Amino acid sequence: MGLFGRKKEEPKPQAAPAAAQPxxxxxxxxxxxxxxxxxxxxxxxxxxxxNMTDKVDTLARQTVRIDDDFYEELEDILILSDCGMKxxxxxxxxxxxxxEKERIKDGLQAKEILKQIMVEEMDIPRPPLKWPMVMLIVGxxxxxxxxxxxxxxxxxxxxxxxxxxxxxxxxxxxxxEQLSIWAERARVPIIRHEEGADPAAVVYDAVQSAKANExxxxxxxxxxxxxxxxxxxxxxxxxxxVIEREYPQAxxxxxxxxxxxxxxxxxxxxxxxxxxxxxxxxxxxxxxGTAKGGIALAIRQELAVPVWYVGVGEGIDDLQxxxxxxxxxxxx
Numbered sequence: 001m002g003l004f005g006r007k008k009e010e011p012k013p014q015a016a017p018a019a020a021q022p023x024x025x026x027x028x029x030x031x032x033x034x035x036x037x038x039x040x041x042x043x044x045x046x047x048x049x050x051n052m053t054d055k056v057d058t059l060a061r062q063t064v065r066i067d068d069d070f071y072e073e074l075e076d077i078l079i080l081s082d083c084g085m086k087x088x089x090x091x092x093x094x095x096x097x098x099x100e101k102e103r104i105k106d107g108l109q110a111k112e113i114l115k116q117i118m119v120e121e122m123d124i125p126r127p128p129l130k131w132p133m134v135m136l137i138v139g140x141x142x143x144x145x146x147x148x149x150x151x152x153x154x155x156x157x158x159x160x161x162x163x164x165x166x167x168x169x170x171x172x173x174x175x176x177e178q179l180s181i182w183a184e185r186a187r188v189p190i191i192r193h194e195e196g197a198d199p200a201a202v203v204y205d206a207v208q209s210a211k212a213n214e215x216x217x218x219x220x221x222x223x224x225x226x227x228x229x230x231x232x233x234x235x236x237x238x239x240x241x242v243i244e245r246e247y248p249q250a251x252x253x254x255x256x257x258x259x260x261x262x263x264x265x266x267x268x269x270x271x272x273x274x275x276x277x278x279x280x281x282x283x284x285x286x287x288x289g290t291a292k293g294g295i296a297l298a299i300r301q302e303l304a305v306p307v308w309y310v311g312v313g314e315g316i317d318d319l320q321x322x323x324x325x326x327x328x329x330x331x332x
Contacts, residue, residue, distance in 0.1 A: 041312050041320075042330040048293030052081035053332045056111060063107030066099055070107070074114075082263045084298030091117055091297075115328055121297060122324035124306035126281060130251040131161075132210065134218045134243050138236065138277060139257035140269055141172060141224040144285040148257050148311065149219050150182025151319040157186050161216040166206035167192035168199040168239065169223045179221055189213075199223065200238045207246045218250070233276040240277070253280045255308060260287045260295055267298055274303060281308035284322070288312045293331065 055077045063070050071092055078088040094117050095110065104110050135152070139145045149165065157163045165183050167176035167190060176192040183190035191206035203220055210218045222239070225232055236254075243252055256279045258266040273279055284307055287293050296307060307322040 040315075040318060041310070041326065043288070043312070045287060045293055045312070045327075045330050047288070048081065048331060052077055052083075052294055056114065057332075060107035060111040063110070066105060066107065066110055070110075071096065078294060078297075081294035082298060083294035084264070084267065084302060087121065087294075087297045087301035090301060091121065115332055118297065118328045118331075119324045122300050122307070122327060124300060124304070126306050126308055126321075131216045132214075132218070132247075132249065133216065133251045133253065134207075134210075134220060134247065136220050136222060136236070136239065136243075136252065136254045136277075137257060138222050138254060138273055138279075139224055143224070143257045143259040143262075143266075143269075144311070145169075145221060145224065145257045146175065146178045146182065147314075148283055148285060148309075148319065149179065149221055150186060151311075151316055152219055152309075153182060153186040153188050154316055155319070156217050157188055162214065163188045163217045163219065164206060164210050164213070164215045165190040166203055166218060166220040168202050168206075169221045170195055170197045170199050170202060171223045171225065175221065199235055200242050203239050204242050204246060207243060207250075210250075211247060229272060229276055236277045254278055255281050255283055256305075257283045257285060258295075258299070260284050260293060263295055264298070266295060267302060270299055270303055270305075274305070279303070279305055281306050283307075283309045283311070283319075285311040285319075296327065 056074065059070070059073055059077065075088055075092055078091065079085065083091070091114070095114055098104070098113050098117070099110055102113075104113065137145055137149050153163045153165060163186065165179055165188060167179045169175040170193060173195065176195070180190055180192065189209070191202060191209055193202050193205075199222065206218055206220065209215075220239070223232070223235065240252070243250065254277050256270060256273050258270060260266065262269070270279070270282070282299055282305055284296055284299070287310055296310075299305070300307065309319050310322045310327070311319045
């Protein structure tokens with residue numbers, strides 16, 4: 001079985017439309033996977049583990065009696081790991097209630113309950129994927145949107161889905177060129193216009209091509225100009241209206257890419273994007289570069305939006321579906 005429960009099948013021929021850029025004859029092949037994703041996830045979370053979970057473990061082992069001092073120290077550890085005040089308060093309150101109910105006296109037992117609570121907090125089911133689908137990928141410049149789109153294209157194309165890319169970021173210099181490189185690697189068509197073109201016009205052409213070629217998935221890159229929310233709101237609204245009008249049969253999802261290394265600033269970005277568009281899911285990148293991976297808990301609690309994928313490295317296979325239990329187990 002392939003990812004998302006679909007039986008792996010031979011990819012259908014990808015007939016590039018007239019407006020699409022031709023794929024390279026011999027694109028670079030991904031390096032063979034050297035170890036499983038759980039091992040890479042555990043390795044990628046090593047900085048957060050040293051900053052948060054190792055301290056929790058030390059606290060649990062040294063605790064003779066679970067009292068207010070224990071909870072205060074645990075609260076400090078979680079907040080300093082960017083779990084956020086709201087998530088931390090909720091976790092501590094739930095931990096107190098369960099410790100009291102189950103009459104827990106041992107710090108290590110309390111830690112196991114803490115892990116269970118964290119899994120429950122993070123475990124928001126992702127809606128089932130429906131085809132055809134359009135993923136509108138949003139996020140500020142520098143978070144890894146283009147790379148993420150390329151990895152998603154490779155991922156879905158490898159399980160037999162017909163994928164197309166739309167270079168909707170027409171404002172950032174070389175954005176379309178960078179996306180074209182990923183289109184070549186994934187051997188999928190890309191629709192792009194000249195720099196400075198109307199992003200909605202790019203999306204219109206991409207939608208027509210996706211329909212004509214019976215694509216399963218259209219991945220749309222967008223500009224990340226969060227400093228001017230009015231322009232961003234108007235632009236995203238226009239793109240959404242084009243998709244809804246021209247491609248009503250497609251399932252439209254708005255996916256926000258966040259850089260985990262930005263911590264609470266990433267949470268502020270998430271709030272801002274949620275104001276200008278309906279965010280359906282989060283892709284959290286660069287978890288291997290931060291000691292404050294608790295931001296994943298903060299995002300879930302503050303926004304009530306599921307994390308769809310996490311990235312723990314630069315490799316093609318380092319972007320994988322988020323599974324709460326695996327994430328917390330790797331963290332501890």
